[in-house]
Amino acid sequence: MLDFLRQNADKLFEQTLTHIGLTFVSLLLALVVGIPLGILIARRPRLASGILGVAGVLQTVPSVALLGFLIPLLGIGVGPALVALFLYALLPIIRNTYVGITEVNPTVREAARGVGMTSRQILTQVELPLALPVIFAGVRTATVINVGVATLAAYVAAGGLGEFIFSGIALSNTNMILAGAIPAALLAIGFDLGLAALQRLSGRKLRVGTLAFVVLVPILSGFYLLPMRGDKLTAGFAHEFYGRADGYPGLQKTYGLRLRPRLIDQNLMYEAIHNQQVDIISGYSTDGRIRAFDLVVLADNRHAFPPYDAALVVRQAALDRHPDLGPTLDRLAGKLTDSVMTALNYQADFLHQSPKQIATRFLKQTGLYKASPPGNRTETVVMGSKLFTEQYILSEIYRQLIEGHTHLRVATRTGLGGTQICFDALRTGAIDFYPEYTGTGLLVILQPPTAILQTLPMQADTVYRYVKNAFARQYGLVWQRPLGFNNSYCLMMRREQTQQLGIRSIDELVNYLSRE
Amino acid sequence: MIWVENLSKRYGPTTVVDNVSFSVAPGETLVLLGTSGSGKTTTLKMLNRLIEPDSGQIRLDGTDVRQQDAPTLRRRIGYVIQDGGLFPHYTVAEAIATVPNLLGWEPARIRERTHELIRKLQLPEAVLNRYPADLSGGQRQRVGLARALATRPPVVLMDEPFGALDPFTRRHVRRELFGLSELQETTVVLVTHDVAEALELADRIALMHQGRIVQIGRPGDLTNQPANDFVRDFLDV
Numbered sequence: 001m002l003d004f005l006r007q008n009a010d011k012l013f014e015q016t017l018t019h020i021g022l023t024f025v026s027l028l029l030a031l032v033v034g035i036p037l038g039i040l041i042a043r044r045p046r047l048a049s050g051i052l053g054v055a056g057v058l059q060t061v062p063s064v065a066l067l068g069f070l071i072p073l074l075g076i077g078v079g080p081a082l083v084a085l086f087l088y089a090l091l092p093i094i095r096n097t098y099v100g101i102t103e104v105n106p107t108v109r110e111a112a113r114g115v116g117m118t119s120r121q122i123l124t125q126v127e128l129p130l131a132l133p134v135i136f137a138g139v140r141t142a143t144v145i146n147v148g149v150a151t152l153a154a155y156v157a158a159g160g161l162g163e164f165i166f167s168g169i170a171l172s173n174t175n176m177i178l179a180g181a182i183p184a185a186l187l188a189i190g191f192d193l194g195l196a197a198l199q200r201l202s203g204r205k206l207r208v209g210t211l212a213f214v215v216l217v218p219i220l221s222g223f224y225l226l227p228m229r230g231d232k233l234t235a236g237f238a239h240e241f242y243g244r245a246d247g248y249p250g251l252q253k254t255y256g257l258r259l260r261p262r263l264i265d266q267n268l269m270y271e272a273i274h275n276q277q278v279d280i281i282s283g284y285s286t287d288g289r290i291r292a293f294d295l296v297v298l299a300d301n302r303h304a305f306p307p308y309d310a311a312l313v314v315r316q317a318a319l320d321r322h323p324d325l326g327p328t329l330d331r332l333a334g335k336l337t338d339s340v341m342t343a344l345n346y347q348a349d350f351l352h353q354s355p356k357q358i359a360t361r362f363l364k365q366t367g368l369y370k371a372s373p374p375g376n377r378t379e380t381v382v383m384g385s386k387l388f389t390e391q392y393i394l395s396e397i398y399r400q401l402i403e404g405h406t407h408l409r410v411a412t413r414t415g416l417g418g419t420q421i422c423f424d425a426l427r428t429g430a431i432d433f434y435p436e437y438t439g440t441g442l443l444v445i446l447q448p449p450t451a452i453l454q455t456l457p458m459q460a461d462t463v464y465r466y467v468k469n470a471f472a473r474q475y476g477l478v479w480q481r482p483l484g485f486n487n488s489y490c491l492m493m494r495r496e497q498t499q500q501l502g503i504r505s506i507d508e509l510v511n512y513l514s515r516e
Numbered sequence: 517m518i519w520v521e522n523l524s525k526r527y528g529p530t531t532v533v534d535n536v537s538f539s540v541a542p543g544e545t546l547v548l549l550g551t552s553g554s555g556k557t558t559t560l561k562m563l564n565r566l567i568e569p570d571s572g573q574i575r576l577d578g579t580d581v582r583q584q585d586a587p588t589l590r591r592r593i594g595y596v597i598q599d600g601g602l603f604p605h606y607t608v609a610e611a612i613a614t615v616p617n618l619l620g621w622e623p624a625r626i627r628e629r630t631h632e633l634i635r636k637l638q639l640p641e642a643v644l645n646r647y648p649a650d651l652s653g654g655q656r657q658r659v660g661l662a663r664a665l666a667t668r669p670p671v672v673l674m675d676e677p678f679g680a681l682d683p684f685t686r687r688h689v690r691r692e693l694f695g696l697s698e699l700q701e702t703t704v705v706l707v708t709h710d711v712a713e714a715l716e717l718a719d720r721i722a723l724m725h726q727g728r729i730v731q732i733g734r735p736g737d738l739t740n741q742p743a744n745d746f747v748r749d750f751l752d753v
Contacts, residue, residue, distance in 0.1 A: 111601030113566055114673075115615050115663065116591030129605045202605070202647075 004175040008164075016183055018159040021224025022078075023146040023187075026085030028221050030142060034090050035135070038097020039123065048098060055091040063088070063149050067156060076264060076272045078224075081150070081158035088149055089142035096138025100131025132206055133199050136213075140195035147188040151180070157236055157264035157272065161187075167263065170240035172420055232513055233493075235259045236278030238266035246306055246443050247282065247489055254304035255510050270295075279493060280509070284308075286338055286390060286487045288345030295492040299505035305489045307460040308437035310336070312398070312480040313471065318381060318432040319478060325381065326480070328405045329433070332397070333481035335366050341390065341485040348389045359396035363404075370404030377409035384422050384431035385414045390487065394435045419444045427475060437487055441467040441479075460486060517542040517671065517703045518563065523572030525558055532558045534727035536572070542670070545694075545704040547714040549750075550724035556707045559724070560673055563705060564593045576671065591618055594672035594702070599680035600660025602648040608634075609644040612662045619667060633662040636696055654685045658693070665698050672699070674706040678713065690717065711751055715739070723747055 005012065041048040061069075063084060070080035104127050112122045128135075154162030164180030167173070201209045241247035242263055251257045259280075264272060269281045270289040283290070285297055312329055319326045336344075344362060347353045363369035383398060385391035392414055399410040413431055416422045419440055425431045442448070442463055448456075448470075456466060460482075468479040491506060503509050518540040525533040533555040540546045548556035561567040563574060565586045574581045581589055595601075602611050609630055616626045634641065637658040648656055657677065664672050678686040693699060694717055708714055714721050715735045722732040731743040742748040 105604075107597065107599075107601055108603055110566065111595070111597055112603070114564065114590060114595035114597065114601065116587045116589075116618055118587045121587075121618070126603055126605075130603075204607075206605075 001175050001178065004179055008179065012164070012179060012183065015159060015161050015163055015180070016187070017223040019147070019150055019153075019161045019184065019187065020220055021222065022081060022085060022150045022153055022158060022160050023143065023191075024217055024220035025224050026082050026146055026150075027089050027139070027143060028217050029082070029086045030089035030093050031139070031217070033086075034093030035097050038094045038135075039101065039128075041094070042098050042101035042127075045102075052091075052095055052098070055094050058087045059091040063152050064155075067152060071156065071268065071271075075275055075277055076156040076158075076268050077262075077277055078158045080156050081153035081160075084152075085146050085149055088145050092138040092141040092145070093135070096134050096141075097131065100134030100138075101127045103134070104130045129206070132210060133202075136195055136199040139213075140192060140199065143191045143195060144188050147184060147191060151184055154239070154263055155265045156268060157262040157278070159262065163239065163263045166265075167239035167243045170238070170418075171243045172418070173243060176243065233259075233279040233509075234277075235261035235280040236264045236269055236272050237261040237282045238269060239263050240266070241282035241489060244443070246439060250304045251491075251506065254302050255506050257506065257510050258513070273492070273494060276494070279497060280491055281493075283490060283492055284390075284487050285490045286341040286345055286485055288342060288347070288349035288389065290492060291342055291346045292350040294495045296495045296498045296504075297490045297492050298498075298503065298509060300488070300490065301505045301507055303458045304506070306439035306442060306458045307463050307486050308439035308488045309460050309464055309482040309486050310341075310394070310435055310437050310484075311464070311482045312433050313426060313436045313441070314433035314478045314480060315426065315429065316472075316476050316478055317429075322379065322381065322406070322408060324406045325402070325408065326478075328402055329398070329480050331368055331401065331405070332483055334484040335368075336483040336485050338485045341483075341487070344393050345389050348393055355392045355396040356400075358393055359400050362397060363400055368401060368404075372400075372403045373407065375407065377403075377407055379407065380409045380411055381433070382411045382413060382431045384416050384425050384434035385412065386419070386422055386434070387415045387417050391435060394483075398435075426477065435483075436479075438463045438467050438479075438482075439488065441471065446470050446474075517544070517577065518705070519573075519575040520559075520563075521573045523559065523562060523569050523574065525555075525562065525567065525569050531727050533562070533569070536724075536727070536729055538722055538729065538732055540703055540705060542703055543701055544719045545706065545717055547718035547721045548705065548707045548724060549709070549711065549714045549718075549721050551709060551750075553726075554724040555727040556724045557675055560675055560705060560707045563671075563673055564590045564595060566590075591615055591667070592669055592671070594664030594669040596660050596664045596672065596674040596677045598676045599653065600648065600656040600663075602656060602660060602663070604648055607645050607647055608639070608651070608659050611648075611659055612666050614663055615667050621667075629666060630662075633666065636698065637662055638692070653681050654689045657681060657689055661693055661699075665702070668698070669702070671703045671705070674704065676708055677706065678708075678710075686713075723750060725750075 037051060041051050066084045066087065067080055070083055074080045074083060108126065109122065112126045117125065150160050151162035151165055153160045154166050161180040161184045164176050168176030168180060198209045198213060237248060242261060248261065262278060269283065270293055272278045273281045273295065274293045290297065314329065344358055347358050348355060360369065381402065383395050385395040395412050395414055399412060402408055402410050413425065416425060422434050423445055426434060446467065456462060464482060471477045471479055493503065498504060501512055503512055520539065521537050523533055523536045524531065536559055538546070548559060550556045558567055562569045565581055606614070612630045612633060613626045616629065634644065639655060639658055643651065643655065651659065678690055681689060690713065706717060718735055720732060720734055721738055723730045723738065725746060731738055731747050738747060739751055742751065
């Protein structure tokens, strides 16, 4: 934990500043809008239920759903994050301003009129000062909510402590999760205590405290601007890619690539590059969106990314029990090349065809399609798959293949959320097989010592042989023959921009970035 | 100083103040006496336009009160309510400076006047930086009066000013305050339901019932020649 913090102190500091900035920019906006609205409805009670109702409904929209609504309108980045945070902060501020003002003792208000104050003077000299503790209570609620919700900003590439949390979850790296979660919790507690203290002040101290608060909020908001992103090209990387040894750290080591990437959810990444909000993204080389958005995969001329040849990993017990299973599975070997798999992914992601349709058509084209023979199927094999399009398609192809060529029934457990979950399910026998990638098997599951990694040539066949042997020896699991495609990590850019800048490989990208 | 003619106020079907007329001479203290719901407080609040009448006329120093804007009018009329009506977030010094500040007095002049007032009202200097919550009821009442008198207004309106005090303190504070020379020169309209208070403070009493003035006159006139049984019963003489 401490080691992790030491190594990532810069990043942590930057994220904390961004986090504070996000919280307070949105709080500032909410104050600027919410306090006048609260005053308005205190003056015109007929508007109160309407305005409080709308703000209340906004408050109940789950934060992920709210971001979901905002992304189509505002794209990704700071925009949707700030708007979402602003909307969450609004209700407590409007409501507490309203309650604070309406709860001022009517005798005091009448005395204020009686001594000759105008209604503006009554507001600024009597009602607002007396409402301040209640307003601060609202600000306190809003701030604590915002510190929490701001972690979701990392989902849309707006930065903040959520970057560590999301990366940590993607990588099952507890230290990384805590490096984001603990500071976020401390910020929430700290601001809560600070504002609670402010709320308890009275008289002149309250006035001083308010003044300090009014000065402090814009300053804290300014923190958002501090970590400037000064790259010629903006990179948007998935959280997992950013943290995995074979992802960005590998690129840094092999190519000396130095970027200040924005971290972003991997499904939003493609939209972001398409809308020119970022220029470089990480991704998988068989993703259907490469074709859909006319992206170019930069050549990995120094082999920073290990090969990720897809193949089925099967329990030995399942092969022994069903002698016809192994040969059936191997019928697909070599049939799915990079371009075939990319096309299948494209059909699912962009033409919105169902995996079932796609699988049937593919099997017919390769001559492997057989209508399932009738009759009772008493024996069942269980297939697992991870949580993305390619795996859904593969599991459907295998299901139709097995049910066409054997008398086995195939049960599917699709959408297992990640390598570790799939692998554990396989080892414990919850599933009999699932499609895995050689590089993932090597780096995520086997995790051999660095000495072995350095001597192992990162070529498709050597890596395949290594994982096949190691899996058989250590776990009694069998790697079937590779399917034929290599779904490797890759960097991609918009075709148009690569042509303008003359960048075709990662080497050329590094050269371009280091040029003055 | 104050002329009130045919003043009426209705809330829906209820007539709260019904065709009331009276006048108050400069320096005089008029007490509006009556039960709750008699219309005395409503009458008082119409004098400084905290409540606008439905009909009738009020002239102050010969000018119709509706001819000037209400806040400006109120700054020329002292206003004292029950328990002082102090703002909880103003210190005593700030409370006394309220109206002078609204009128844009120089700080030095405000300071001088503040000290003069607390001396006259027998409040210790130390009280100046305290908040109303830290004062006794009698002190709050004095500060409320000091706030009303700060700019030496020609007219002061008082709405049950001693209502929050216990009977002993009430008598004590009352005597002390009304002995002030400042108040003796001022035209005062005071609302109360306390007969003894009315008899003690009033130059004249207007006894109100169901929105009307039943009898108006010197305290002796009311006690010696009550206009009807209601007056007799009310004064219990």
